[in-house]
Amino acid sequence: MSAAFSWIKPEPHGIYVAPADCWIDPSRAVDTALVTHGHADHARGGHGKTVATPETLAIMKLRYATADGATPVSYGETIRLPGGVDATYIPAGHVLGSAQILLEHAGERVVITGDYKRRHDPTCPPFEAVPCDIFITEATFGLPLFTHPPIEDEMAKMLERLAAQPDRCVLVGAYALGKAQRVIAELRRAGHTRPIYLHGAMEKMCRLYEEYGVDLGELRLVSDHAKDDMRGSIVVCPPSALNDRWSRRLPEPITAMASGWMRVRQRARQRNVELPLIISDHADWGELTATIEEVDPHETWITHGREEALLRWCQLHQRRARALALVGYDDEDD
Amino acid sequence: MEAFAALIDALVYTPGRNEKLRLIGEYLRATPDPDRGWALAALSDGLDFPAVKSSTIRNLMKDRIDPVLWTLSRDFVGDTAETASLLWPVTASDGTAVPSVTQVVEILSSTNRNTAPAELARLLDRLDPSGRYALLKLATGAMRIGISSRLAKVAFAQAFDVPVELVEEYWHGLEPPYPDLFAWAADNADPPDTENMPLFRPFMLAHPLEEAKLDLADYAAEWKWDGIRVQLVHAGGETRVYSRSGDDISPTFPELVDAFRVPGILDGELLVRGAVQGGEKGGAASFNALQQRLGRKTVSKKMLAESPAFVRLYDVLQWQGEDLREAAWNQRRERLETLLPELPDSHFDLSQLVEARDFDHLAEIREGTRDDAIEGLMLKRRDSPYIAGRRVGYWYKWKRDPLLIDCVLMYAQRGSGKRSSFYSDYSFGCWDGDPDAGAELLPVGKAYSGFTDEELKKIDRHVRRNTVNRFGPVRETDKSLVFEVAFDSVHLSKRHKSGLAMRFPRIHRIRWDKPAHEADRIDALRALIRD
Ligand SMILES: [Zn+2]
Numbered sequence: 115m116s117a118a119f120s121w122i123k124p125e126p127h128g129i130y131v132a133p134a135d136c137w138i139d140p141s142r143a144v145d146t147a148l149v150t151h152g153h154a155d156h157a158r159g160g161h162g163k164t165v166a167t168p169e170t171l172a173i174m175k176l177r178y179a180t181a182d183g184a185t186p187v188s189y190g191e192t193i194r195l196p197g198g199v200d201a202t203y204i205p206a207g208h209v210l211g212s213a214q215i216l217l218e219h220a221g222e223r224v225v226i227t228g229d230y231k232r233r234h235d236p237t238c239p240p241f242e243a244v245p246c247d248i249f250i251t252e253a254t255f256g257l258p259l260f261t262h263p264p265i266e267d268e269m270a271k272m273l274e275r276l277a278a279q280p281d282r283c284v285l286v287g288a289y290a291l292g293k294a295q296r297v298i299a300e301l302r303r304a305g306h307t308r309p310i311y312l313h314g315a316m317e318k319m320c321r322l323y324e325e326y327g328v329d330l331g332e333l334r335l336v337s338d339h340a341k342d343d344m345r346g347s348i349v350v351c352p353p354s355a356l357n358d359r360w361s362r363r364l365p366e367p368i369t370a371m372a373s374g375w376m377r378v379r380q381r382a383r384q385r386n387v388e389l390p391l392i393i394s395d396h397a398d399w400g401e402l403t404a405t406i407e408e409v410d411p412h413e414t415w416i417t418h419g420r421e422e423a424l425l426r427w428c429q430l431h432q433r434r435a436r437a438l439a440l441v442g443y444d445d446e447d448d
Numbered sequence: 449m450e451a452f453a454a455l456i457d458a459l460v461y462t463p464g465r466n467e468k469l470r471l472i473g474e475y476l477r478a479t480p481d482p483d484r485g486w487a488l489a490a491l492s493d494g495l496d497f498p499a500v501k502s503s504t505i506r507n508l509m510k511d512r513i514d515p516v517l518w519t520l521s522r523d524f525v526g527d528t529a530e531t532a533s534l535l536w537p538v539t540a541s542d543g544t545a546v547p548s549v550t551q552v553v554e555i556l557s558s559t560n561r562n563t564a565p566a567e568l569a570r571l572l573d574r575l576d577p578s579g580r581y582a583l584l585k586l587a588t589g590a591m592r593i594g595i596s597s598r599l600a601k602v603a604f605a606q607a608f609d610v611p612v613e614l615v616e617e618y619w620h621g622l623e624p625p626y627p628d629l630f631a632w633a634a635d636n637a638d639p640p641d642t643e644n645m646p647l648f649r650p651f652m653l654a655h656p657l658e659e660a661k662l663d664l665a666d667y668a669a670e671w672k673w674d675g676i677r678v679q680l681v682h683a684g685g686e687t688r689v690y691s692r693s694g695d696d697i698s699p700t701f702p703e704l705v706d707a708f709r710v711p712g713i714l715d716g717e718l719l720v721r722g723a724v725q726g727g728e729k730g731g732a733a734s735f736n737a738l739q740q741r742l743g744r745k746t747v748s749k750k751m752l753a754e755s756p757a758f759v760r761l762y763d764v765l766q767w768q769g770e771d772l773r774e775a776a777w778n779q780r781r782e783r784l785e786t787l788l789p790e791l792p793d794s795h796f797d798l799s800q801l802v803e804a805r806d807f808d809h810l811a812e813i814r815e816g817t818r819d820d821a822i823e824g825l826m827l828k829r830r831d832s833p834y835i836a837g838r839r840v841g842y843w844y845k846w847k848r849d850p851l852l853i854d855c856v857l858m859y860a861q862r863g864s865g866k867r868s869s870f871y872s873d874y875s876f877g878c879w880d881g882d883p884d885a886g887a888e889l890l891p892v893g894k895a896y897s898g899f900t901d902e903e904l905k906k907i908d909r910h911v912r913r914n915t916v917n918r919f920g921p922v923r924e925t926d927k928s929l930v931f932e933v934a935f936d937s938v939h940l941s942k943r944h945k946s947g948l949a950m951r952f953p954r955i956h957r958i959r960w961d962k963p964a965h966e967a968d969r970i971d972a973l974r975a976l977i978r979d
């Protein structure tokens with residue numbers, strides 16, 4: 115047998131699984147890709163074969179209009195890859211279809227989290243902590259200042275503002291995959307039954323969520339309605355449309371943004387956000403560190419985000435850790 | 449403190465000026481004295497608590513969080529107060545009520561350097577994150593939330609429907625929490641008694657002259673000197689020197705305080721004497737020489753002897769008890785000329801008018817001037833009264849065209865405030881020879897303005913993608929991007945390796961199209977020195 119864990123190799127363009135000749139979330143086209151979830155920086159088009167959950171494959175099909183070599187794996191299912199590598203897909207709680215990938219080879223266990231969160235989300239099953247030797251984690255909100263408040267507080271903030279200015283509308287910028295649907299589902303959970311208006315770019319993904327059984331209530335397209343119809347309503351758009359000409363068709367929108375970055379005032383100001391909503395689909399600092407303690411791996415590898423701080427925390431807690439220099443991962447608007 | 453913290457948060461997130469004015473006004477009307485007075489002071493001039501420094505906050509945090517994690521967090525947020533407000537450990541409430549603004553001010557002003565950390569910590573424990581942010585901003589004296597002192601005063605004036613000019617005028621004679629000002633504005637009491645106080649009067653300002661031609665029969669021209677605009681006030685036996693923003697800079701220029709002992713108010717340009725530049729009576733040194741004297745709280749004898757200050761007079765607002773602000777510029781100018789002999793010529797002279805046959809001739813004169821102490825021309829309507837602020841049609845400034853040079857971006861630093869997550873401060877250089885023959889770039893200046901938000905994002909992306917080295921908040925780039933840099937003048941300087949320093953450099957255009965080796969050489973920049 116070769117040296118421990120020599121079969122799993124962090125390369126600049128993704129994590130390479132040598133015996134199976136496949137990549138996890140590669141940032142360029144490869145023969146075989148194991149994809150954790152549908153966000154663009156993790157799921158790229160053009161691979162020969164893509165192994166992912168059925169939901170993730172459906173999202174990729176929607177985005178890239180191709181599904182070459184799609185190989186679905188359900189949550190909890192294990193597939194055998196070449197070279198004696200077993201891969202199991204485990205819920206990550208990040209967005210619809212998001213999975214952690216457990217790899218087992220020669221008695222060694224590696225978990226790649228992709229992106230994950232620990233909070234309740236009505237649109238996807240919750241994260242499951244799986245014991246392993248190497249835990250490969252994200253660190254998007256890997257700074258101790260990031261504490262996401264309960265989502266109920268943020269919903270209340272939005273609904274109070276809407277009630278206080280019923281002649282206007284609240285325009286919420288939310289990432290088109292995951293965040294938008296979660297915000298809508300949470301609004302429904304908070305008892306908001308009025309129609310919610312969508313930017314055209316949101317429609318397909320919302321419909322796809324509904325096909326997978328997520329109830330989003332009555333959705334309408336902004337383009338089908340007059341300005342006055344939308345007074346007192348919530349409108350959801352991609353963050354890029356917030357300060358766009360497009361928003362001129364809305365009745366005096368109160369600009370809101372649903373993102374974990376909204377914890378920092380200057381981040382909200384950069385986007386001219388009047389109503390910051392601290393809502394994230396990633397683990398916050400307390401959850402990142404608690405998850406490492408819970409999983410209790412021999413070694414922690416950190417893929418992307420604020421890796422320096424999480425690395426420092428591992429050092430301070432006598433945990434073996436390293437930061438991987440991966441390229442091509444962005445901070446999503448999460 | 450809750451209402452104040454809510455106001456600060458709302459102001460941070462409110463982009464529109466009118467909405468900001470409304471928010472401040474609402475707070476000022478709804479809040480009792482003296483809380484609102486302290487809040488107004490915090491929003492306008494800032495409160496000063498000498499015992500509390502930014503380092504006090506840092507030290508408090510070092511006892512509560514690992515220093516590396518603190519630094520990483522601080523760098524990300526870009527603001528010490530906000531970082532601390534987010535990282536402050538939540539303690540179980542001991543039941544003490546949230547302090548009022550007045551209580552906070554009382555506690556902070558009664559602390560000394562030894563007790564400040566503990567007192568500040570106790571206050572932080574009693575507040576939520578918003579309250580902690582407002583407290584730390586207030587305690588360190590710099591709100592930096594996009595509210596200018598002027599905006600706060602306009603909000604005050606609008607809240608109580610009083611003229612902002614009067615607010616400005618009374619302001620400088622009063623101390624926070626401004627009980628007399630509130631009594632006057634909010635409760636119809638008599639105006640504050642300012643008769644015998646050496647108060648600042650807001651300056652009359654000029655619009656830039658844009659492609660208009662003016663008739664010199666209506667407008668007089670004079671030089672615009674490259675010093676600092678000052679107002680000298682003598683009243684009630686005291687003399688003050690005020691800067692353009694109304695800051696009292698008398699301690700920095702004691703010779704002017706001594707030289708001006710007649711009741712009156714004068715407007716002029718403060719310059720430092722030197723052999724460098726012509727002028728009419730004795731030369732003015734370059735702005736660099738003046739820079740040596742600015743910002744000092746005390747001045748050495750040596751400094752006074754080497755770089756004596758004097759004022760080149762532009763205007764007179766009051767003289768011997770007579771208010772001249774309503775009079776036409778013509779009349780004020782005449783008065784200025786006749787009063788000049790009453791002032792010591794060691795410290796005062798007159799800004800000469802520029803005589804020209806017509807406007808085109810004036811343009812020729814403007815182009816032809818080589819004097820480095822001249823920034824351009826001022827054009828003043830002969831019948832203009834002296835009005836606070838910028839009024840269309842009265843005064844124009846006609847600066848010399850900026851100089852331009854192509855430089856290469858070398859280093860980029862993270863900005864602060866709203867730009868904290870962008871690389872927005874740029875150092876650039878020129879070639880010290882032929883770049884194709886192995887010449888190197890030498891830094892010639894720094895700029896952080898002149899580009900739009902969209903351009904900033906593009907440059908930021910360029911910096912991130914083309915980083916070759918990192919030094920804390922600074923990134924060294926691969927030196928591939930060319931900036932066309934505009935600047936007012938260039939001087940010899942020992943501070944830069946290139947031996948040159950620019951004045952007022954700003955990014956004029958971003959030359960995405962231009963290869964770096966085609967940027968300018970140091971020699972080209974040196975040729976633009978005007979002396
Ligand atoms: Zn993601």
Ligand SMILES: [Zn+2]
Nearest residue numbers: 155229443446
């Ligand atoms: Zn990600």
